[in-house]
Amino acid sequence: MLSKSRSKIVYSDGITIRKYSPQDEQVLRTLCCDTAYFGEPCEAFFTDRQLLADLVMKYYTDYEPEHLWIAEYIGEIVGYISACFDEARCKSIMLFKIILPSIIPALIRGKIWDRKTYKMIVYIVKSILLKETKLINLNYKEFPVHFHQNVKKEFRGRGIGNKLLVVLLEEVDRQKLPGIKFRALRYEPWFPFFEKHGFKKYDCKRVKSWEAWFKKVPLYFMVYGKSFYDSQSTKQEVKAK
Numbered sequence: 001m002l003s004k005s006r007s008k009i010v011y012s013d014g015i016t017i018r019k020y021s022p023q024d025e026q027v028l029r030t031l032c033c034d035t036a037y038f039g040e041p042c043e044a045f046f047t048d049r050q051l052l053a054d055l056v057m058k059y060y061t062d063y064e065p066e067h068l069w070i071a072e073y074i075g076e077i078v079g080y081i082s083a084c085f086d087e088a089r090c091k092s093i094m095l096f097k098i099i100l101p102s103i104i105p106a107l108i109r110g111k112i113w114d115r116k117t118y119k120m121i122v123y124i125v126k127s128i129l130l131k132e133t134k135l136i137n138l139n140y141k142e143f144p145v146h147f148h149q150n151v152k153k154e155f156r157g158r159g160i161g162n163k164l165l166v167v168l169l170e171e172v173d174r175q176k177l178p179g180i181k182f183r184a185l186r187y188e189p190w191f192p193f194f195e196k197h198g199f200k201k202y203d204c205k206r207v208k209s210w211e212a213w214f215k216k217v218p219l220y221f222m223v224y225g226k227s228f229y230d231s232q233s234t235k236q237e238v239k240a241k
Helices: 022-034 049-063 087-109 115-129 160-174 208-214
Strands: 008-010 015-019 068-073 076-084 145-151 179-186 200-206 220-227
Touching: 015 160, 022 049, 022 076, 049 076, 049 087, 068 160, 076 087, 076 160, 115 208, 145 160, 160 179
Parallel strands: 145 179
Antiparallel strands: 008 015, 015 068, 068 076, 076 145, 179 220, 200 220
């Protein structure tokens, strides 16, 4: 590490981790869509990039940019990590200020009226009816923070995800929040990278209906959480409900 401040960290390998600025928005929206399908472009399952970017990124860029960090390599944005520190607020904003206002423009654009969108709806409904995606809901009072992370394909395996995650975990700890969580869809029923950072897997289910949808076998949907409670100094247990 060459230098570190609250807003920027510069590493000797050329990577810089810094706070988000509004000029980054379109690059992040593009990166989000370019990696939405298991690290590949979203067009494999969904063709309306604008709607997808709104649903995935708009909350973080427009309503909680203070918890959005950027990874750069020689001035090029190569990754990001975005976090929500207030789940109740996020849910309200997502429903009334993002999802509902995004639907009508999406219908007008017409890109969602295609076979891929129809298949997506069918398989999502099927997974819900079969309870394949119903996971333990980690108590938001114990795990108030959730996050989303992405790194460009050609820059994976270079420790960028690790650098981004460390910055987020330090901020959660600095604000003395009790815990952090995330959900993921993977080929394996575990996520070793996050386990190395102290995350615990709370639930995991195989989603066979999505295997038929994505043409990938097997697929596992899981939820991980990390508690910041000191088990030696508190008797309070991290609860899941």
